Amino acid sequence: EELKLAKQRLVALTERTAAFDKLIQAIEHPVVAELRKAIEEAEAHEVPELDLEMARKVLRQQEPIEEARKALKAAQESCNVEDLRAALQQARTAKLPAKELVFFEELLQGAESKEQAEEGLRKAVAGRSVAPLRFALQEARKCGADVVLIQEAEEVLLVEEPKQIAREELAKLQGREPLEDIEDCIKKALAVGLLRSNEPELRRVEALLESLLEQLRLMEEVRKVLDQVKTVDLTDLEAIKEAKGKLQDAILKAKEAQVPEDQLREADVRRRRLHNAAEDLKGSIRVFARVRPLSKREKDLKDKEVTKQVDGMTLQVKVDRNVDTFAFDAVFMPGTQEEVFEDCRDLVQSALDGYNVTIFAYGQTGAGKTFTMYGVPGKEGTTPRTIQELFTLINRDKARYNHTIMASMMELYRNELIDLLVERKSTRKSTFGGNTETRKYDIHVDSRTKEVHIEGLTEEECQDAEALSNLLERGNRRRSVAATAMNADSSRSHLILMIRIVRVNIETRQQTQGKILMCDLAGSERLKKSMVDGEMQKEAIEINRSLTALGDVIEALCSSSKHIPYKNHKLTQVMQDALGGTSKTLMFVNLSPAGSNSDETLNALKYASRAKGITNDVKKQLNRKASQATLG
Numbered sequence: 001e002e003l004k005l006a007k008q009r010l011v012a013l014t015e016r017t018a019a020f021d022k023l024i025q026a027i028e029h030p031v032v033a034e035l036r037k038a039i040e041e042a043e044a045h046e047v048p049e050l051d052l053e054m055a056r057k058v059l060r061q062q063e064p065i066e067e068a069r070k071a072l073k074a075a076q077e078s079c080n081v082e083d084l085r086a087a088l089q090q091a092r093t094a095k096l097p098a099k100e101l102v103f104f105e106e107l108l109q110g111a112e113s114k115e116q117a118e119e120g121l122r123k124a125v126a127g128r129s130v131a132p133l134r135f136a137l138q139e140a141r142k143c144g145a146d147v148v149l150i151q152e153a154e155e156v157l158l159v160e161e162p163k164q165i166a167r168e169e170l171a172k173l174q175g176r177e178p179l180e181d182i183e184d185c186i187k188k189a190l191a192v193g194l195l196r197s198n199e200p201e202l203r204r205v206e207a208l209l210e211s212l213l214e215q216l217r218l219m220e221e222v223r224k225v226l227d228q229v230k231t232v233d234l235t236d237l238e239a240i241k242e243a244k245g246k247l248q249d250a251i252l253k254a255k256e257a258q259v260p261e262d263q264l265r266e267a268d269v270r271r272r273r274l275h276n277a278a279e280d281l282k283g284s285i286r287v288f289a290r291v292r293p294l295s296k297r298e299k300d301l302k303d304k305e306v307t308k309q310v311d312g313m314t315l316q317v318k319v320d321r322n323v324d325t326f327a328f329d330a331v332f333m334p335g336t337q338e339e340v341f342e343d344c345r346d347l348v349q350s351a352l353d354g355y356n357v358t359i360f361a362y363g364q365t366g367a368g369k370t371f372t373m374y375g376v377p378g379k380e381g382t383t384p385r386t387i388q389e390l391f392t393l394i395n396r397d398k399a400r401y402n403h404t405i406m407a408s409m410m411e412l413y414r415n416e417l418i419d420l421l422v423e424r425k426s427t428r429k430s431t432f433g434g435n436t437e438t439r440k441y442d443i444h445v446d447s448r449t450k451e452v453h454i455e456g457l458t459e460e461e462c463q464d465a466e467a468l469s470n471l472l473e474r475g476n477r478r479r480s481v482a483a484t485a486m487n488a489d490s491s492r493s494h495l496i497l498m499i500r501i502v503r504v505n506i507e508t509r510q511q512t513q514g515k516i517l518m519c520d521l522a523g524s525e526r527l528k529k530s531m532v533d534g535e536m537q538k539e540a541i542e543i544n545r546s547l548t549a550l551g552d553v554i555e556a557l558c559s560s561s562k563h564i565p566y567k568n569h570k571l572t573q574v575m576q577d578a579l580g581g582t583s584k585t586l587m588f589v590n591l592s593p594a595g596s597n598s599d600e601t602l603n604a605l606k607y608a609s610r611a612k613g614i615t616n617d618v619k620k621q622l623n624r625k626a627s628q629a630t631l632g
Contacts (some may be wrong), residue, residue: 010376017296019045020585024299032066035059046301054405064367066095072104075391076131079116084108101378107135112374117143125153130164133157162192198504211258214488216253220265225250228304229270237281244274267301268312275313279329280350285579286586287612288330289315289605290340291593292368292603295381298594305593307601309333319598328589328607328612334368341385344586347516348389352397356451358519359386362547362607363590365523367625372588373495373520374476383497383518384469390499390516391465404502406459407468409475410441413493416572417441420475421458425544450582450617451515452574473496493539494519494546494571517577521547524600546571553579577579578594579614587611 019041021206026038039055044271071087088104108118117139125138137153140146166189229243251267276286292308309314313333330343344359349358359382361369375381394403409420419439441454462468479495499516522543549569556564557580564580577583589608591601 007377012020013296014164015264015294016045016047019292020047020296020299023047023051023055030058030062032059035062038232039573048190049137052502053530053570065096068094068096069100076104076107076135079134080137081139081142083109084135101623108133118145118149119457121145121149125156128156128160130157130160133160133626141401155314158386159484163189164190169439170307171476196329201469212259215254217258218250218257219263221258222247222250222254222259222264224266227379229274234277234502235281237278240274240278240281244271244278247271247274269342269404271345272312276329276343276346280584282615284609285614285616287363287589287608288332288336288342288343288586288590289326289328289591290317290332290372291591291606292334292371294593295366298596301596302592306595306598307333307591307593315605318508318596319595321604323604324605326609328608337379337381337385338364340372341382341389343482344382345389347584348386349393349498350584351401351514352393352503352512353392353515354503354514356515356517356577356581356583357381358517358575358585359522359588360517360519360575360578360582360586361551361588361590362603363523364597366521366590367590367600367604369523369588369590370520372590373518383472383520385469386516387465387472387499390501402506405462406500406502407462407470407471408454408457408459408498410454410457410472410496410498410583411475411479411493412496412546414539415546417443417457417570417574418493419456419458420478421471423478437489445576452575452577452581454574457498468499478510494522496497496574515577515583517575517583519575519578522573524604550575550579551610552605554610558610577614579611580616581616585616 010546019038023042025036026035036059039052039059042052042055049593068087068091072084073086075083084104084107087103091101091104109120119138120132121140122133124459127133133153133156137155137157139155140150143190166185169185170189220539221525223467225246228246232243233239247267248271251264251271254264255261279286291309294303294305298527306317306319308318309331310316311331313327313329313331315326315328317326324588332340347357347359358371361373363369371379371381372379373383390405394401395404397403411420413420417439419441421560439456441457443452445452460471462471466504475497479493497516497518499514499518501514503512503514504510524544524547546569549572551564552565552568553572555561566576578585578586587608591604
């Protein structure tokens with residue numbers, strides 16, 4: 001029941017945050033209808049009254065301004081001088097900007113007397129502008145102006161009105177519309193004689209068409225290169241590099257020609273996949289940076305965003321005048337759960353093919369690690385999606401292969417491994433969870449395969465996705481979490497799910513063994529910021545100590561040190577596969593965008609950049625006969 005209430009509170013909080021974001025956007029770009037709607041939604045989701053009152057104040061200011069604009073437009077369309085005069089007075093009362101009134105004041109001045117009316121009509125005829133012509137004609141008729149002059153103006157108006165309509169349609173073109181729409185617009189303009197060689201509209205249309213044709217040519221080039229690289233040999237590093245380079249060049253040229261980003265999305269995804277395939281062949285660790293949105297608390301405190309996505313693989317952090325740029329294998333701001341998983345989906349196939357795979361999330365507390373790894377109902381994270389993908393692939397290949405899936409789940413709490421699949425009476429203190437005894441588990445590395453094994457850890461066979469998902473849910477319920485000043489549900493331990501896969505070819509009996517290690521690291525935190533004490537302070541100290549040990553391993557690997565201090569902490573022993581070992585590894589670095597967390601954000605990014613420099617000795621575990629294989 002508590003979990004259900006927590007989920008309901010989370011949904012309510014998410015909806016309130018969305019309503020608040022929409023309200024702020026409506027305030028910054030006030031349009032009365034949108035502002036009213038945003039206020040209604042914000043009231044419905046209980047956005048703070050202070051923010052609502054600010055929005056209502058803006059609405060009260062904007063309503064008379066918008067009404068005045070409507071009145072001016074209606075007066076212009078009616079061509080009624082009295083209406084225009086009244087509308088101008090309304091606009092001045094509403095304090096409409098003076099520059100918006102100039103056009104309407106000139107219309108009024110040109111229509112206030114016969115002499116003025118005739119002079120205004122002559123100017124309107126010479127100017128050949130539709131709105132001034134219509135106003136001038138109305139006043140000229142009212143004042144009994146010269147009939148010949150009126151007739152001349154009417155003939156001009158008959159010619160210019162269709163041109164004006166065509167001109168407005170041309171002005172709306174951005175070069176991103178379907179080609180047939182642009183052609184139709186140009187045909188209409190030609191039919192009314194708008195596009196003559198001496199008119200600026202012709203030059204604009206020619207430039208627009210030239211730009212559009214260049215975009216089409218470059219998009220065709222992108223599609224051509226995309227088709228070519230789809231068949232590249234993903235085991236040939238040089239071929240992958242060449243394919244990635246061709247695609248990168250084609251994308252850059254298309255972007256320079258202002259081809260819309262959505263048209264390049266497929267090519268950009270393929271480019272990242274080629275990049276990741278090359279990194280895998282080199283044994284490099286993939287690093288994905290993911291920046292969460294500003295929290296409601298940060299918005300309430302007027303915290304500013306210091307992070308900026310340059311492109312799909314580059315992130316900038318700007319603090320005061322200092323700008324730091326970081327390049328990773330992917331950058332999400334924050335991206336959907338689907339988009340994030342799509343870029344690591346191929347690792348599940350790698351595990352089935354006999355590789356060790358590790359996916360872990362690193363970052364300060366409250367940066368979104370657990371959301372990325374596990375998500376919430378309806379927005380499932382990487383781990384639940386990995387489970388679904390694993391069994392989707394197994395079902396696809398069941399006619400050719402037999403599969404055995406074994407899973408275990410543990411947490412590393414204060415440098416002690418705890419089996420989350422064994423329910424026992426707790427012997428340790430924690431605010432929530434922690435219902436297993438502290439027991440010693442032996443961690444060792446297989447001398448032949450270089451794989452990490454944990455002796456005595458409970459393993460359960462999972463026949464389908466539901467069974468593995470239930471195992472995951474059981475383990476998650478027993479994880480240690482607590483509230484801190486920075487995060488209401490701060491993870492107080494490192495959570496590890498280990499999935500071992502045995503795949504046997506039914507015909508040849510050849511066997512492969514793969515492993516997926518999913519690790520949600522506890523968040524780094526400053527004691528002054530998290531404001532914890534007692535047992536939770538001891539937990540925080542141990543969390544920071546374990547992450548320091550992880551950093552020491554990364555530093556030693558990057559500097560090619562002869563001694564890698566894996567044994568300094570159980571966390572680094574468990575993750576030896578992932579860092580300098582035999583695993584294909586993906587690291588999520590989860591980040592806060594807030595200026596108040598800029599130090600932690602920069603530290604995490606530098607930490608991730610160092611990890612990016614690690615090369616693993618990725619090996620496939622195969623050529624073992626099924627009759628000789630065990631899961632032990």
